[in-house]
Amino acid sequence: MSPFDLFPLGQPAFVHNTIDRAAHLRFHDDRLIALERSPSAHAYVVHRDSILLKRDGEAMRALLSVDEALGLGANPGTIFLGLRDGAALFGMGISQGAAEALSGRDDVAITELRGLAMQGGIPPDQLAGIAMAKSMVSWHQRHGFCANCGTRTAMREGGWKRECPNCKTEHFPRTDPVVISLVAHGDRCLLGRQQRFPSGMYSCLAGFVEAAETIEDAVCREVFEESGIRCTDVTYYMTQPWPYPSSLMIGCRAKALNEDIVVDRTELEDARWFSREEARLMLTRQHPDGLTGPHPFAIAHHLVGEWLKAG
Known part of the structure; x- marks a missing residue:
C-alpha cells in the first residue's frame, strides 16, 4: 500500500481517532483499576520517539495487553486514554534501562514511530491513540x-x-499550537527547506503561535520572519495533532502581497516559489531535479495537495 493510500488527501497521520476518551471515568480510581485489570485492556508503550512492538507470527503489533506491557518492563503508572469498542486503552512509558534490556530479542522491538508509520507499519486508525500515549508519557516525564x-x-x-x-x-x-501555511501568489506557492530535511525536500512554512497572538497574526509573522513575504487573507484548513512532543499543527492558507524572498538563514536553508506543475511533480516524487514535497504523513502534504486540487 502506497503512502497516498495510507494517508489520502485530507487525512494526514494522527487525525483518525477511534477512541472514546470517556473523560468521566478519570475521576473514579476504583473503576480505572478495574478496567486496567480487565483481560480486554490494552496499552501502547512508548519510549521517547519510539514505540514498543511485539511479534505476532510474521507481523509486529503495537497494541499490547497490560500484562504483556508490564512483563516487558513498562512503567506501572498507566495513563487512561479512553475506550475503544468498550475496552480500556492505556498509555505507558518504559525506562531507558528496561528498553535496553529488550535489545537483541527476536520477539520484541522498540522502533522509531515516524518512520514506522510512514511505511505503513502501524494501521493509520491506531496512530491517534499512539499520539495520545506519546504526548502524555512525554509530559509526565518532563x-x-x-x-x-x-x-x-x-x-x-x-x-x-x-x-x-x-x-x-x-x-x-499542555499542547503547543503551531501554524503551518500554504502561501500562494497567483499560480505559485511558497515552500522552504530546513537543513535537517531530507535532501531536496521542501515544505510549507511553520512556527509556534506566541502568547496573546491570533492564528492569523502568527501566520503573517512567521512567513514574513522566515521569507520576507507579507501575507493577507489567512484562512483555516484543518488541524493535525503532532506528538513531537505535543503540538497541534494548525493548517492555514494565505495570499502573498509581494514576491521578493529574503530568507532568514537561521530558520531556513532555502525558500522559493514553485509553479503548480513543479509542486505536483514534487508531491508525486517525479521532479526532474529530484526535489520532493512533504510526505502524506504530514499536514503540509495535504495543504499543497488541496491547493493543487483547487487550481
Whole structure:
C-alpha cells in the first residue's frame, strides 16, 4: 500500500481517532483499576520517539495487553486514554534501562514511530491513540516536579493531571499550537527547506503561535520572519495533532502581497516559489531535479495537495 493510500488527501497521520476518551471515568480510581485489570485492556508503550512492538507470527503489533506491557518492563503508572469498542486503552512509558534490556530479542522491538508509520507499519486508525500515549508519557516525564514549589508531584485523574502534595497546585498537560501555511501568489506557492530535511525536500512554512497572538497574526509573522513575504487573507484548513512532543499543527492558507524572498538563514536553508506543475511533480516524487514535497504523513502534504486540487 502506497503512502497516498495510507494517508489520502485530507487525512494526514494522527487525525483518525477511534477512541472514546470517556473523560468521566478519570475521576473514579476504583473503576480505572478495574478496567486496567480487565483481560480486554490494552496499552501502547512508548519510549521517547519510539514505540514498543511485539511479534505476532510474521507481523509486529503495537497494541499490547497490560500484562504483556508490564512483563516487558513498562512503567506501572498507566495513563487512561479512553475506550475503544468498550475496552480500556492505556498509555505507558518504559525506562531507558528496561528498553535496553529488550535489545537483541527476536520477539520484541522498540522502533522509531515516524518512520514506522510512514511505511505503513502501524494501521493509520491506531496512530491517534499512539499520539495520545506519546504526548502524555512525554509530559509526565518532563513535569514530575511542581513548577510552583519544586515538590515531587503525583499523577491524578487517570494521568490527565499532576497534583502537588505540598502547595496543592494542579498541573495539566499542555499542547503547543503551531501554524503551518500554504502561501500562494497567483499560480505559485511558497515552500522552504530546513537543513535537517531530507535532501531536496521542501515544505510549507511553520512556527509556534506566541502568547496573546491570533492564528492569523502568527501566520503573517512567521512567513514574513522566515521569507520576507507579507501575507493577507489567512484562512483555516484543518488541524493535525503532532506528538513531537505535543503540538497541534494548525493548517492555514494565505495570499502573498509581494514576491521578493529574503530568507532568514537561521530558520531556513532555502525558500522559493514553485509553479503548480513543479509542486505536483514534487508531491508525486517525479521532479526532474529530484526535489520532493512533504510526505502524506504530514499536514503540509495535504495543504499543497488541496491547493493543487483547487487550481
